[in-house]
Amino acid sequence: MSERNLLQEPCWQGSDLGHPLPDHPHAVSMALPRWSDVIAYEEHEPACRSALQTIYPRFGLHPFLQELASQVNSEGIGVWPFASRAAAQAALLHCQRKSPQSTLRLVDQQKISCLCTDAAANIHAKAFWQHTGLGASSRQAAIALGHELAPAPNQGEQAxxxxxxRLAAIHHCPEEHISLVPAGMAALHAGLEAVQTLRPGRPTLQLGFPYVDVLKQPQVVFHGSELLRSTDLGDIVATLDRLDPAAVIVELPSNPLLRCVDLRAVAELVHARGIPLIADDTIGTGINLEALPYADLVFTSLTKSFAGRGDVMAGCLLISPYSQWTSTLLEAVAPRASLSDADAIALERNSRDVNERVPRLDANCLALAQKLETHPAVKRVLHPKDCKNFQALKKRGAGDGCLLSFELHAGELNAERVFDALQICKGPSLGTSFSLVCPYTQLAHYDELDWAEACGVPAHLLRVSVGLEEPNELWSRFQEALAHATDQPKV
Structure with missing residues (x-):
């Protein structure tokens, strides 16, 4: 059976609940086609959860990983397969710190290292799994189970x-400055471990509203992290001098508000204080942005726009050749797990067209943002084109990324209606060749909606990753969905 063409036949109706996005054994997203499905997913309702044919890899065990875990005689509660023995050992040490009296053990199951936990430690193992992205991949599990053949090691290394x-050419940095790891969050983990060699035991400082796990990982796994929402340089100076952080972390741009700090000015401030700067360019992409002259470390989720298909998890960490700590960081960066052979082969294949595909995604996103801004039902559109700090980092002729967010007038009333009627795929993730929409705040901050609202991220915000659909066809789908909004203001 051929894969479903999600450009022409998106998963948007109730009957599509749980369908893998894309239609592939290693899909990293799943369809949550109605607002009520999103709520049911967050509430862990059995009917919704049982309908899921897969799950976003860091938020739960892929079916292959569930099968592998079921073969382990855990003698306890949790079984967590990791991408390497070193990653599993790091998880064990984390659980020991958080729950010293717990019973923990490592078990190698079909050459995959699993952490087995008791009830007290299981919550900490789950948090480490989610926040660090060091879990075993679905391809690793499929090979371990005999469902797929292992590639020859030389094929993986060649990939x-x-x-x-490819990344060195995009980012203008040496190949030896690039580490390939199982996920974007695994790249952040490697970066945070490295900066601890420079400034041990210190918390980090996050500037701007963050993607949930970019903030949670240093808070939960390392030595804490403080969030500063203000982009005022005076506020940043005061916080730097008070906190004296191990590193400052920024997103280029932030998710889902699509804004960023003045990276040049922030780099001057932090470097004058001997503090390294870590940047996440997943949304902006290295194709569009020049971040390495300012950030000492740049991490990226290659799962997103770089791979573009939504069927492989991967990340990279880049060490800036301009950093005052380049040589120290090159020695210090030692990822707990490398990208597996099978995942590297899939990533290499998927990314061959990245230099042609990303500009098309960017152009389609810009066109949709401009049209949404003119629609009477739309209250606000968030897009990097309106952020001068983002624009200042762009390469000549570059785009703005494939992501936008928008609010509707009478948002709480209309967001559900428009979302349910919108005929594009609905689920988490971004950067795919097919468009994806989700009620972002509900998915990322369901248990802290009031906090997110106070940070300027409303519960009814809709986030759209724009794909390669024909732009006029895509706009017609949005027009049809927006017609379901009520109480539109007179124009």
Whole structure:
């Protein structure tokens, strides 16, 4: 059976609940086609959860990983398969710190290292799994179970070399400055471990409203993190001098508000104080942005726009050749797990067209943002084109990324109606060749909606990753959905 063409036949109706996005054994997203499905997913309602044919890899065990875990005689509660023995050992040490009296053990199941936990430690193992992205991949599990054949090791290394060459050309940095790891959050983990060698035991400082796990990982796994929402340089100076952080973390741009700090000015402030700067360019992409002259470390989820298909998890950490700590960081960066052979091969294959595909995604996103701004039902559109700090980092002729967010007038009333009627795929993730929409705040901050609202991220915000659909066809789908909004203001 051929894969479903999600450009022409998106998963948007109730009957599509739980369908993998894309229609592939290693899909990293799943369809949550109605607002009520999103709520049911967050409430862990059995009918919704049982309908899921897969799950976003860091938020739960892929079916192959569930099968592998079921074979382990855990003698306890939790079984967490990791991408490497070193990653599993790091998880064990984390659980020991959080729950010293717990019973923990490592078990190698079909060459995959699993952490087995008791009830007290299980919540900490789950948090480490989610926040660090160091879990075993679905391809690793499929090979361990005998469902798929393992590639020859030289094929995996050749694929990693080609990916590093591709990334080096995009980012204008040496290949040896690039580490390939199982996920974007695993890249952040490697970066945070490295900066601890420079400034041990210190918390980090996050500037601007963050993607949930970019903030949670240093808070939960390392030595804490403080969030500063203000982008005022005076406020940043005061916080730097008070906190004296291990590192400052920024997103280029932030998710889902699509804004960023004045990176040049922030870099001057932090470097004058001997503090390294870590940047996440997943949304802006290295194709569009020049971040390495300012950030000492740049991490990226290659799962998103770089791979573009939504069927492989991967991340990279780049060490800036301009950093005052380049040589120290090159010695210090030692990821707990490398990208597996099978995942590297899939990533290399998927990213061959990245230099042609990303500009098309960017152009389609810009066109949709401009049209949404003119629609009477739309209250606000968030897009990097309106952020001068983002624009200042762009390469010549570059785009703005494939992501936008928008609010509707009478948002709480209309967001559900428009979302349910919108005929594009609905689920988490971004950067795919097919468009994806989700009620972002509900998915990322369901248990802290009031906090997110106080940070300027309303519960009814809709986030759209724009794909390669024909732009006029895509706009017609949005027009049809927006017609379901009521109480539209007179124009």
């Amino acid at each position: 990693r070399q080609r990916v590093r060459q």
